Amino acid sequence: MRTIFPVAVVVAVIVGLWYAACIPMNIHTAATQAERAGMVIDPEGAAERRDMGAIALALRNTGIWGDTWAQDKPRLPAPHQVVTELWETTVEKKVTSKRSLIFHGWVTLSATLLGFGIGTVAGILLAVGIVHSRAMDMSVMPWAIASQTIPILAIAPMIIVVLNSVGLQGLIPKAIISAYLSFFPVVVGMVKGFRSPSQMQIDQMRTWSASRSQTFWKLRLPASMPYLFASLKIGIAASLVGAIVGELPTGAVRGLGARLLTGSYYGQTIQIWSALFATAILAAVLVAAVAAMERATLKRMGVGR
Amino acid sequence: MGLVIAALVIWGLAWWMNIRIANGAQADTKGAKLAVPAIFGLTLLVMWELIVRGLDVPMVILPAPSLIVVRFADSLPILWADFVQTVVKGALSGYVIGCAAAFVTAILVDRSDFLRRGLMPVGSFVAALPIVGTAPILVMWYGFDWQSKAAVVVVMVFFPMLVNITAGLQETTQMQRDQMKTWAAGYWQSFWTLRLPAAMPFVFNGLKISSTLALIGAIVAEFFGSPIVGMGFRISTSVGQLALDMVWAEILVAALAGSAFYGVVALIERKVTFWHPSQRG
Amino acid sequence: ASHADSSVKLQLQWVTQAQFAGYYVALEKGYYEEEGLEVEILPGGPDIAPPQVLAGGGADAMLNWMPSALAAREKGLPVVNIAQPFKSSGLMLTCWKDTGIEGPQDFKGKTIGVWFFGNEYPFLSWMSQEGISTDGGEDGVTVLKQGFNVDPLIQRQADCISTMTYNEYGQVLDAGVSEDELVTFKYEDMGVATLEDGIYVLEENLEDPAFKEKMVKFVRASMKGWKYAEENPDEAAGIVLDYDETGAQTEAHQVRMMGEIAKLTAGSNGALDPADYQRTVDTLLAGGSDPVITAAPEGAYTLEITDEALD
Amino acid sequence: MISAKSLDLTFETNDGPVHALKGVDLDIGKGEFVSFIGPSGCGKTTFLRCIAALETPTGGELTVNGMTPENARQARAYGYVFQAAGLYPWRTIAGNIKLPLEIMGFSKAEQKKRVEQVLELVDLAGFGGKFPWQLSGGMQQRASIARALSFDADILLMDEPFGALDEIVRDHLNEELLKLWARTGKTIGFVTHSIPEAVYLSTKIVVMSPRPGRITDVIDSPLPKERPLDIRDTPEFLEIAHRVREGLRAGHAYD
Amino acid sequence: MISAKSLDLTFETNDGPVHALKGVDLDIGKGEFVSFIGPSGCGKTTFLRCIAALETPTGGELTVNGMTPENARQARAYGYVFQAAGLYPWRTIAGNIKLPLEIMGFSKAEQKKRVEQVLELVDLAGFGGKFPWQLSGGMQQRASIARALSFDADILLMDEPFGALDEIVRDHLNEELLKLWARTGKTIGFVTHSIPEAVYLSTKIVVMSPRPGRITDVIDSPLPKERPLDIRDTPEFLEIAHRVREGLRAGHAYD
Numbered sequence A: 001m002r003t004i005f006p007v008a009v010v011v012a013v014i015v016g017l018w019y020a021a022c023i024p025m026n027i028h029t030a031a032t033q034a035e036r037a038g039m040v041i042d043p044e045g046a047a048e049r050r051d052m053g054a055i056a057l058a059l060r061n062t063g064i065w066g067d068t069w070a071q072d073k074p075r076l077p078a079p080h081q082v083v084t085e086l087w088e089t090t091v092e093k094k095v096t097s098k099r100s101l102i103f104h105g106w107v108t109l110s111a112t113l114l115g116f117g118i119g120t121v122a123g124i125l126l127a128v129g130i131v132h133s134r135a136m137d138m139s140v141m142p143w144a145i146a147s148q149t150i151p152i153l154a155i156a157p158m159i160i161v162v163l164n165s166v167g168l169q170g171l172i173p174k175a176i177i178s179a180y181l182s183f184f185p186v187v188v189g190m191v192k193g194f195r196s197p198s199q200m201q202i203d204q205m206r207t208w209s210a211s212r213s214q215t216f217w218k219l220r221l222p223a224s225m226p227y228l229f230a231s232l233k234i235g236i237a238a239s240l241v242g243a244i245v246g247e248l249p250t251g252a253v254r255g256l257g258a259r260l261l262t263g264s265y266y267g268q269t270i271q272i273w274s275a276l277f278a279t280a281i282l283a284a285v286l287v288a289a290v291a292a293m294e295r296a297t298l299k300r301m302g303v304g305r
Numbered sequence B: 001m002g003l004v005i006a007a008l009v010i011w012g013l014a015w016w017m018n019i020r021i022a023n024g025a026q027a028d029t030k031g032a033k034l035a036v037p038a039i040f041g042l043t044l045l046v047m048w049e050l051i052v053r054g055l056d057v058p059m060v061i062l063p064a065p066s067l068i069v070v071r072f073a074d075s076l077p078i079l080w081a082d083f084v085q086t087v088v089k090g091a092l093s094g095y096v097i098g099c100a101a102a103f104v105t106a107i108l109v110d111r112s113d114f115l116r117r118g119l120m121p122v123g124s125f126v127a128a129l130p131i132v133g134t135a136p137i138l139v140m141w142y143g144f145d146w147q148s149k150a151a152v153v154v155v156m157v158f159f160p161m162l163v164n165i166t167a168g169l170q171e172t173t174q175m176q177r178d179q180m181k182t183w184a185a186g187y188w189q190s191f192w193t194l195r196l197p198a199a200m201p202f203v204f205n206g207l208k209i210s211s212t213l214a215l216i217g218a219i220v221a222e223f224f225g226s227p228i229v230g231m232g233f234r235i236s237t238s239v240g241q242l243a244l245d246m247v248w249a250e251i252l253v254a255a256l257a258g259s260a261f262y263g264v265v266a267l268i269e270r271k272v273t274f275w276h277p278s279q280r281g
Numbered sequence C: 001a002s003h004a005d006s007s008v009k010l011q012l013q014w015v016t017q018a019q020f021a022g023y024y025v026a027l028e029k030g031y032y033e034e035e036g037l038e039v040e041i042l043p044g045g046p047d048i049a050p051p052q053v054l055a056g057g058g059a060d061a062m063l064n065w066m067p068s069a070l071a072a073r074e075k076g077l078p079v080v081n082i083a084q085p086f087k088s089s090g091l092m093l094t095c096w097k098d099t100g101i102e103g104p105q106d107f108k109g110k111t112i113g114v115w116f117f118g119n120e121y122p123f124l125s126w127m128s129q130e131g132i133s134t135d136g137g138e139d140g141v142t143v144l145k146q147g148f149n150v151d152p153l154i155q156r157q158a159d160c161i162s163t164m165t166y167n168e169y170g171q172v173l174d175a176g177v178s179e180d181e182l183v184t185f186k187y188e189d190m191g192v193a194t195l196e197d198g199i200y201v202l203e204e205n206l207e208d209p210a211f212k213e214k215m216v217k218f219v220r221a222s223m224k225g226w227k228y229a230e231e232n233p234d235e236a237a238g239i240v241l242d243y244d245e246t247g248a249q250t251e252a253h254q255v256r257m258m259g260e261i262a263k264l265t266a267g268s269n270g271a272l273d274p275a276d277y278q279r280t281v282d283t284l285l286a287g288g289s290d291p292v293i294t295a296a297p298e299g300a301y302t303l304e305i306t307d308e309a310l311d
Numbered sequence D, E: 001m002i003s004a005k006s007l008d009l010t011f012e013t014n015d016g017p018v019h020a021l022k023g024v025d026l027d028i029g030k031g032e033f034v035s036f037i038g039p040s041g042c043g044k045t046t047f048l049r050c051i052a053a054l055e056t057p058t059g060g061e062l063t064v065n066g067m068t069p070e071n072a073r074q075a076r077a078y079g080y081v082f083q084a085a086g087l088y089p090w091r092t093i094a095g096n097i098k099l100p101l102e103i104m105g106f107s108k109a110e111q112k113k114r115v116e117q118v119l120e121l122v123d124l125a126g127f128g129g130k131f132p133w134q135l136s137g138g139m140q141q142r143a144s145i146a147r148a149l150s151f152d153a154d155i156l157l158m159d160e161p162f163g164a165l166d167e168i169v170r171d172h173l174n175e176e177l178l179k180l181w182a183r184t185g186k187t188i189g190f191v192t193h194s195i196p197e198a199v200y201l202s203t204k205i206v207v208m209s210p211r212p213g214r215i216t217d218v219i220d221s222p223l224p225k226e227r228p229l230d231i232r233d234t235p236e237f238l239e240i241a242h243r244v245r246e247g248l249r250a251g252h253a254y255d
């Protein structure tokens, strides 16, 4: 309750501003269409209005405001248009239909989850290496940072082609791109986590003559759990972005990314916006799922509140 | 095949050398701290070169590093122009605007608990919008030149910064705030003398994350429309022309610029948060 | 790789749309099957360079515009045209009439949206033939790398943009612009037309008789598909729509597109006309300071496949 | 100076109310040195925080210098020393001491003068330019005391200021604190866990006991104002210490 | 049992070497209770860590049970209790105590038996299923001692185990520790800052002084093995305490 009300207020304000913004954004096309339909617009003629400010135009033609919220391919779709489209493409379509966002969402989700799995495992293994080998610590970290400054969209097509030439196709290349984005936060978080035990706790292990692996399993790993989940939350969101980026150079035939892209080729703004929102909702659900896992795990470990 | 084996041998040798240095007596010197990653990076490059040559990988799929370096050296004026367009105009301006906006919002959110509870969940939702979706929209709204790239960067860095600054402002202990109270300090007094300095480690954490985001955002946004200059423009056009050496030269610029950007922020961090245990080492 | 099997992968140069109707029709109607081929059609997009896919072994054949294919050839990737289903070019510039543009010379000082990614070559040749610089300024044109929709024109960010007769032009009209508000320049009419949408394969593969035979069958079946599509545009559009997995296409748009596409394929039986080839090469070689190709290419096409296929 | 009448403070927590203070009556006169001692959780800190207006009593009356605690806080009537030194790591020692002076709007010259003065007072002259982490724990604690002294409030409230220090350093600081008190005539409220410390320092020892937090004993010390460290081996001292220990043990539950 | 001969330990730091221990000679016999006391930084912890083979001396000789410390560590000859309880928050009290047993490869049944035994020993029977944060500080410290006792090493090394506790709890734990020592006959090395604690507990008090860390006095206690808390008010006790305090003060630099 303590958050629902403020969120509702903020959302209401945003929706209000959004509706208002639709007017100047879409007024030019609305005017042209209205004129074509026989209405009198001030000033007359599209050429006349072309270089006119949107707000001025809106103020002189209050009668067509309604049209700015009901266009087919608006520059900025109105909130209810996006919601309607979301509703129609999720609830009202069969999930097997290629026009169903659930279908596309599932395609993206499967690449996301696979990539997230690969990225997480790789990230944890790398972190284990870094914590246990000074040479790895010193050599890998700077390059891991540098790797994240490479624009993934630029190399994604090459990754796809290279993997293609060794016979990997379909889900795997997308998952690898998704893993590339998610491994970094996991490495950084887990290195921190594995190093979170105090010197005293490590000394304690030594007084018991614990081996390296015992120290790892009984001390470092459990101590790193809070860090693990913090990075998993960032990592899964990054995975989703990666899966979407990975969809573009694979022919963009299926998935939310493909939806975004093809929507933009044909100027179908409502479709773009609904795919965008579907992505954000998916991200929120995924992060919430990780958070739920976190609560359950920490509770079982006895460290949850 | 011989070259591939040579690559593996070199890998082994370099790794052995690194282990020697890292576990040796000089491991904590500046020299070692530079040498180890440098050797590692060099090895990667040498292996790349040898494997590409050894397996005869076509240039249009993956050019050898030597070809990339030649292309880089030959195209300095183009690369420079692209760098200015994308990094200086697009990424930097967006970065500055985004961080400043996040800062102002963080203060508002800090002053009003209502706003915090309302804005943060909505903000995290908006932050989850993927750049491939938002970039075309922003290009449509703000035009082809750097302004739309800056807008993409603003959208990308705003939320991570907001989260970090707000978390940082919470970073003071109850005791420190009580202390301020015992001196009857006002909001701004305790903001400037206590909360902001205490927030700095977090702020810099956000600034570092955002520095790489900014660069990537500016480049990727150019894929969705641009003038005929810029790193993203060059990359996408060069792929079409199969000039993969040029693509990698631009990626090299991106990595150099990104690492330098990150490095500069880290350096300033060191100067500003000299007092933080993590910096005292 | 061995080419003894019967599979063919075709890399398109854009997303599934009626531009590629012939291949989808051939697939749907079983023409490939009749030839004993298993054909897989790989949709493209702005992130996919078909020559690169070909080089990486991800496809056996690709569709490409000839300027881009010839440039790839010069870059050391020997691709060869084996068939040319598109006779004429659908590329054009669409401008607002109220900018005062009436002829190419009026482009000076204007902003023009151009597709890059290997598709900028025809435009650059044209401009250099007109003697107009593409570096902006009073006497040159300011070039934008346009995205793949018509927003820049609608939003007036550009005075002219590149459109295809069959796709983007229709989108401009859909956006509520009437034809008399626009001025269009078809490359075909300007005498700078270059060949579009040809079928290309790697030269080295052609040395393999098994591969050659496969291509003969492929081209034969594809052309059968094209001719069927030309005659039954509505049905062809429906087939394309069925193959579009994104669910983003609309029927009206695909039907119109099919109608326009049919005009471009009409004059071709699939065989490349060497005269068209020569015209394309000449146009490109006239490319001024930053030429697309520096020398007339050798062996960039072969008629062997179509000769055999169309017998 | 400070006067509490049947003071109550109840914290509402999610598993029921906690009676941190119940019916606390106490008068502290000007220039007194009052120690509060008692087992963990008996409300020592809470009481000090009430005086400092960091906590609002839920019942009873409390005046500080004849005003409400809130007004006294606004009037900057007291300096407060927390258990941990709580110095800002990004400011030098001098900068830390200067901080409340900046906030209270002292002139630059005045700030400089006072910083030097209090640094002298706590034996830290010459360390003004160092950062807190470059000093030992004892030195940090002294700097924190200097900071509370810098703006010269009449009342000094100290919550276990020497808890983290070793016995020798603690002895030394105890001596210094006594000297300072003698020199300045401030009123001091002092929380401690150590019986010898309480006895050694105070003119009045307040023994508290928990659940609910209340005062079980108030012992006026017969020791003279002049107290060498050796006084701790005298019978009077041991006598008072014994009484305090008994008072404590009575109220203590062996966790 | 433990024997050090002119032991040296120098840390190399970036601003020069630190002589943490210099020429330390000490013999600890079986069953003794030895306290180490001295100002901060005098090397108490370092000496204990040398015995535990957590630190390697740079000179001199050190044997534990006749072996090198490293071998003694491998042979699990000692239990070590750190200043903070250092319990793992994700394990229950029983799980925490079990941890060294798991590491040393005791059988499950044996683990269970021993856990119950030591929980009994430190008066925590019935708390095995609780998590550390559900216990008070004193109880946590007892659990930590139980853990060091669980594998039944001959030697118990304790580094300021009660530093963070309040005086009453501390008194109580001191009593318990003495009882436990009497019952088990272990050899105990104990670091503390508190003079009464050192005197109350030990058969031998080692006074150390810093820069470089060395032993300035070794005091054998004449107190009987049976020690009620009241013994602290007897003249013998005060006498020893006085001697320790003098020894300490001599070696202390006031910072």
Ligand SMILES: Nc1ncnc2c1ncn2[C@@H]1O[C@H](COP(=O)(O)OP(=O)(O)OP(=O)(O)O)[C@@H](O)[C@H]1O
Pocket (backbone or CB within 6 Å): D011, D012, D013, D018, D019, D020, D038, D039, D040, D041, D042, D043, D044, D045, D046, D047, D213
């Ligand atoms: N903010 C709070 N909310 C709820 N309960 C509180 C709060 N602050 C203190 N308490 C409770 O009030 C009681 C008194 O706490 P207080 O801190 O005054 O004890 P104390 O005597 O200072 O103990 P210690 O010696 O451990 O510092 C305790 O039971 C404590 O748990």
Ligand SMILES: Nc1ncnc2c1ncn2[C@@H]1O[C@H](COP(=O)(O)OP(=O)(O)OP(=O)(O)O)[C@@H](O)[C@H]1O
Pocket (backbone or CB within 6 Å): E011, E012, E013, E018, E019, E020, E038, E039, E040, E041, E042, E043, E044, E045, E046, E047, E213
């Ligand atoms: N790892 C280390 N590197 C460098 N110097 C160290 C290290 N550990 C301890 N020292 C130094 O060695 C000296 C002795 O330290 P030690 O921790 O043994 O003191 P101590 O007697 O236990 O003090 P305290 O009572 O504060 O715990 C100190 O001057 C300390 O700064």
Ligand SMILES: Cc1ncc(C[n+]2csc(CCO)c2C)c(N)n1
Pocket (backbone or CB within 6 Å): C013, C014, C045, C046, C047, C048, C049, C115, C116, C117, C119, C148, C164, C167, C168
């Ligand atoms: C990556 C890529 N970008 C642009 C084109 C140019 N092009 C050729 S056909 C077509 C679709 C027209 O509706 C477009 C845009 C391409 N082929 N490939």
Ligand SMILES: [Mg+2]
Pocket (backbone or CB within 6 Å): D044, D045, D046, D159
């Ligand atoms: Mg307290």
Ligand SMILES: [Mg+2]
Pocket (backbone or CB within 6 Å): E044, E045, E046, E159
């Ligand atoms: Mg110590």
